[in-house]
Amino acid sequence: MSEVIDGKKRAAEVVERVKTLTADLAAGGGGKPGLAVVIVGEDPASQVYVASKSRTAKECGFHSVQHTLAADTGEADLLKLIGELNADPAIHGILVQLPLPGHIDSGKVIQTIAPEKDVDGFTFVNVGKLGTGEAETAFVPCTPAGSMLLIERVRGKDLSGLNAVVIGRSNIVGKPMANLLLAANCTVTVAHSRTRDLAALARTADILVAAVGRPEMVKGDWVKPGATVIDVGINRIAAPERGEGKTRLVGDVAYAGAAEVAGAITPVPGGVGPMTIAMLMANTVASAYLVAGLARPEF
Numbered sequence: 001m002s003e004v005i006d007g008k009k010r011a012a013e014v015v016e017r018v019k020t021l022t023a024d025l026a027a028g029g030g031g032k033p034g035l036a037v038v039i040v041g042e043d044p045a046s047q048v049y050v051a052s053k054s055r056t057a058k059e060c061g062f063h064s065v066q067h068t069l070a071a072d073t074g075e076a077d078l079l080k081l082i083g084e085l086n087a088d089p090a091i092h093g094i095l096v097q098l099p100l101p102g103h104i105d106s107g108k109v110i111q112t113i114a115p116e117k118d119v120d121g122f123t124f125v126n127v128g129k130l131g132t133g134e135a136e137t138a139f140v141p142c143t144p145a146g147s148m149l150l151i152e153r154v155r156g157k158d159l160s161g162l163n164a165v166v167i168g169r170s171n172i173v174g175k176p177m178a179n180l181l182l183a184a185n186c187t188v189t190v191a192h193s194r195t196r197d198l199a200a201l202a203r204t205a206d207i208l209v210a211a212v213g214r215p216e217m218v219k220g221d222w223v224k225p226g227a228t229v230i231d232v233g234i235n236r237i238a239a240p241e242r243g244e245g246k247t248r249l250v251g252d253v254a255y256a257g258a259a260e261v262a263g264a265i266t267p268v269p270g271g272v273g274p275m276t277i278a279m280l281m282a283n284t285v286a287s288a289y290l291v292a293g294l295a296r297p298e299f
C-alpha cells in the first residue's frame with residue numbers, strides 16, 4: 001500500500017507559517033497583508049471556496065475584503081472594481097474567483113489585475129516569468145504551487161532524473177505544473193485528450209499529475225510501481241450507495257487501484273484541494289513582504 005500524502009496537514013503548516021510571517025510584518029511596522037476576493041454570481045462550489053478563502057485570510061491576520069457581485073454584473077463594472085483594488089495600497093493580493101459568468105471575458109478581467117497583486121499567478125507577466133525560469137520572482141498559480149510542496153515532501157526539491165507526466169494542459173494547472181516540474185529538473189511530458197496511448201505514457205511516470213477533470217479516469221494499471229501520484233481532480237459524482245440523491249467527491253484517479261501500485265498518492269478530498277487556499281495565503285503574505293521592501297519568504 002502506498003503512502004497517503006496528507007494535503008490537509010501540509011496546508012495547515014503553510015497557514016501557520018503565514019500567521020507567523022504576518023505577525024512579524026506587523027511587529028516590524030509593515031502593516032497587514034490585504035487580500036481582496038471577488039466573486040460574481042452564485043455558483044455553489046465557488047461560494048464555498050470564496051468563503052473559505054476569506055475565512056482563512058482573517059485567521060491569518062490579514063485585512064480581508066470580499067466583493068460579492070450579482071450574476072448580471074456588467075464587465076465594465078467588474079473592470080472598474082479591479083482598477084480600484086489595483087490602486088488601493090491596503091490591498092496586496094486580488095483574486096477573481098473562476099469561472100466567471102459567460103457574458104464576462106475572463107481573460108480581459110484577469111489581465112486587468114496588476115501583476116504585483118496577481119496572487120493567482122494568471123497574468124501574462126507572472127505566466128511569462130514562470131515560463132522563462134523566473135519562478136522565484138513570479139506569483140505561481142496556487143494549485144500547482146501547492147502540488148509542488150506535496151511532491152517535495154516525498155521526493156525532495158531536486159527531481160533530477162525523474163520522468164513526470166502531466167495529464168491536462170489548462171492554463172491554471174497543467175501548463176504551470178509542467179513548468180514547475182521542469183524547473184525542478186524533471187523530464188516532463190504534457191498529455192491531453194489527443195494524446196495516443198495515454199495509459200502507456202502514464203506508466204512511464206515517476207511523478208504522475210492528473211488534472212483533466214474526468215472522474216477516476218486514471219486506472220491502477222496506468223501507474224508505474226512506486227510512482228508519486230498527484231490527483232488535482234475534484235469531481236462530484238452520484239453516490240446511490242449513500243442514499244437517494246447523495247453525492248461524493250472523487251479525483252481524476254481511481255484511488256483504490258492506484259494506491260495499490262503507487263509509492264505515494266494524494267487523496268480526494270484532503271490532498272491538493274486544501275493546498276490551493278493555503279498557497280493563496282502564502283502568495284499574499286509574500287506580496288506584502290515585497291511591498292515592504294523585505295525578502296520574499298520561502299515555504
Ligand SMILES: Nc1nc2c(c(=O)[nH]1)N[C@@H](CN(C=O)c1ccc(C(=O)N[C@@H](CCC(=O)O)C(=O)O)cc1)CN2
Pocket residue numbers: 049095096097098099120142143234249268269270271272273274275276277
Ligand atoms: N481564481 C481562481 N479560481 C479558481 C481556482 C483558483 O486557484 N483561482 N481554483 C479552483 C477552485 N478552488 C479555489 O478557488 C478550490 C478547489 C478545491 C478546494 C478544496 O479544498 N477542495 C477540497 C474539497 C472541497 C469540497 O468538499 O467540495 C479537497 O479537495 O479536499 C479549494 C479551492 C477553481 N477556481
